[in-house]
Amino acid sequence: MKTATSILVALFAALATTEQSDAAPKKSLLNNDPDVIYLNEHINRTIHLLVIKPATIYATKKGGRKLGTFSPDTKVELIAITDRAYRVKGQATHAGVSGWISPQLVASKDKNFIVNLKKLYERQMAVKELIANHEVAIGMTLSEVRQSLGEPTETEVKQTREGESGQWDFVITEEQKHYRTIRDPSTGGIYRQLSHITTEERSRTTIEFDNNTVTSVTRKKNNGPGRVRIIPAPVIFHW
Structure with a gap:
């Protein structure tokens, strides 16, 4: 028992x-x-x-x-x-x-x-x-990160004898419309014309992990509170 x-x-x-x-x-x-x-x-x-x-x-x-x-x-x-x-x-x-x-x-x-x-x-x-709140913190598991932010945009994983480590990147992009100034040859009027649309990175959150536990969080652009929260990692007892 x-x-x-x-x-x-x-x-x-x-x-x-x-x-x-x-x-x-x-x-x-x-x-x-x-x-x-x-x-x-x-x-x-x-x-x-x-x-x-x-x-x-x-x-x-x-x-x-x-x-x-x-x-x-x-x-x-x-x-x-x-x-x-x-x-x-x-x-x-x-x-x-x-x-x-x-x-x-x-x-x-x-x-x-x-x-x-x-x-x-x-x-x-x-x-x-x-x-x-769709946030991440040091000490979360990768499963918990997925529940919070979804699937990572980019991943990098390193496997060694000690286990698995790496980083996940979560990138948020938005479309940017670009215009050019056009002069109407018949009237001489000036107006804006859509030139092209690009997809630009708005923010990036990078989490580094070691054996399934987040060890660091980096934000390229932070619109939030400004300090990374830290919570206790899952406790494992050894006897």
Whole structure:
């Protein structure tokens, strides 16, 4: 039986290696709450926690209607998290139930599990914000960059014994119309005539990466805030 520690290691490792698969992250249309991180969107493993005190189950993350109670020593499956509540499912005192409980009422064999889960939540919320604003940050994975900016315009990849590194360029162009001044020979009037149209680079964002993680961001023309954000890279534990 896998320990909670090994499951958590797999969780963070999955975030760091998302790029190895071309498949899009699994996401249900029902999972549209911006404050909730659904774990099945990031990993393919089931995470279980143990109820340590009688846990009231609520219909929403903020409480509301009571759905039942989990007894101590009940094993529950962790489905989703916020900064203040966990969505779990398991066998309540009367029936199988899926709902929200307080994180303080469950525990793991790994004493650092809850702390690391909070780090995961904070990171993914930062990533959500970046993707929503079509921005990138040092520490993002290549998969997350794709979700934010789309497919790169130009790519350069270097493979060594240590892994894979390189850079992606995202180029935004716009059409520029060029005119010439023409004098009408019959009237002597002067007017502008379209001469030609060129496609010119408006901005370029270059990200450098090492083993699937962004290490630097360069903007040729920056119309945004001016400082590159840095978020924690996916955490991988080694024993």
